[in-house]
Amino acid sequence: MERNSFFCPGIGCLLALSLGSAWSQDIRVSLVPRDKVEGRLREYSGTNAERGARLRQMFADVGCGEQLSIQLVKQSKVPNVMCVLPGTTDRTIIVGAHFDRVSTSDGVADNWSGASLLPSFYAALKIDPRRHTYVFIGFTDEEMGLVGSRFYVRTMTPAQVAGTAAMINLDTLGLAPTEVWSHRADKRLMLALVRVADYLAVPISGVNFEQVGSTDSESFHARKIPRLTIHSITQKSENAMILHTKKDKLSAMNLDQYYETYHLVAVYLAYLDHYLSLPESAGAATD
Numbered sequence: 001m002e003r004n005s006f007f008c009p010g011i012g013c014l015l016a017l018s019l020g021s022a023w024s025q026d027i028r029v030s031l032v033p034r035d036k037v038e039g040r041l042r043e044y045s046g047t048n049a050e051r052g053a054r055l056r057q058m059f060a061d062v063g064c065g066e067q068l069s070i071q072l073v074k075q076s077k078v079p080n081v082m083c084v085l086p087g088t089t090d091r092t093i094i095v096g097a098h099f100d101r102v103s104t105s106d107g108v109a110d111n112w113s114g115a116s117l118l119p120s121f122y123a124a125l126k127i128d129p130r131r132h133t134y135v136f137i138g139f140t141d142e143e144m145g146l147v148g149s150r151f152y153v154r155t156m157t158p159a160q161v162a163g164t165a166a167m168i169n170l171d172t173l174g175l176a177p178t179e180v181w182s183h184r185a186d187k188r189l190m191l192a193l194v195r196v197a198d199y200l201a202v203p204i205s206g207v208n209f210e211q212v213g214s215t216d217s218e219s220f221h222a223r224k225i226p227r228l229t230i231h232s233i234t235q236k237s238e239n240a241m242i243l244h245t246k247k248d249k250l251s252a253m254n255l256d257q258y259y260e261t262y263h264l265v266a267v268y269l270a271y272l273d274h275y276l277s278l279p280e281s282a283g284a285a286t287d
Contacts, residue, residue: 182206
C-alpha cells in the first residue's frame, strides 16, 4: 500500500462450480493447499530486489516457463516480474500486486501477502483452457509512487489497452476478512466478486482507504482500464498502526482469513473468464 468459510480439503483439490444459469459449463480451479500458500508468504524477507527474484522463482516453480519475464523499469533499479497464462482470445485480465516494502517494515501484509499469492493463482487457473489471457504482474516500487505500475501502463499500446478487460489488484491481505475499495472499483467487476463471495458463503465488504493512500490499480484507471482492488485494511488495523511500521509482521496476520481470501479470489478470477465474455447488460455498468 502506498501511504497518502470456504474450505477445500486435500492436496491440490479441484473445484467444479456452476455460478448461475447463464453458464453452459462449470468453472474449474485447482486450489493450492494451505501449507504451500503459507510457505510462500513466509518467504517475505530480504531486499526489494531479493523479493522480486524470489517471486520470479516462485512463478518458475509452478510451471511458468517461456511466459515468465521481467520488465526493466525506468526510475527503478528493480524490474517488474511478469508471468503470462495464454488464453484462446486476445482479451486480457491483468492480476497485479506490488512486492516492494518500505525500509521501516518487514512488509508482510503490505504487500508480500498479495505478491506471494500470484503464483498460486497461476497454479489454480492453468488446469483448464481460458478465453482470456491472464497476465500476472509483481510490481516494483509501488511505495515510491506507483513507479512499476505507472511504467507498465505507459508502455501499453492502444491495442493492449483496448484488449484489457480488467485489472485486479491485490494489496495488503490477511489483516481482516476480504475487503474491496468500493469507491474506486469498476461496478461490474465488484458485482462479480460479490456474486462469487455469496455463492461460496465468504464474507466481503467495501472499505475505502482514500485517506490512507493509493495503490497500483489507479495507474490503470488513468487509461480507463476497469479495475478493482482487493485488500484487508480496516479502521482497526489503522488504529494499530500496522502498515509501514515494525508491526507489519507475520504475527499481525490472520492466516485463516488470508487463506479464505486466496480461495475467493482464485474462484473469482476463473469466474471472470466467463463473466467478462458476456455483454455488459449481464452485469452492472462500468464506472
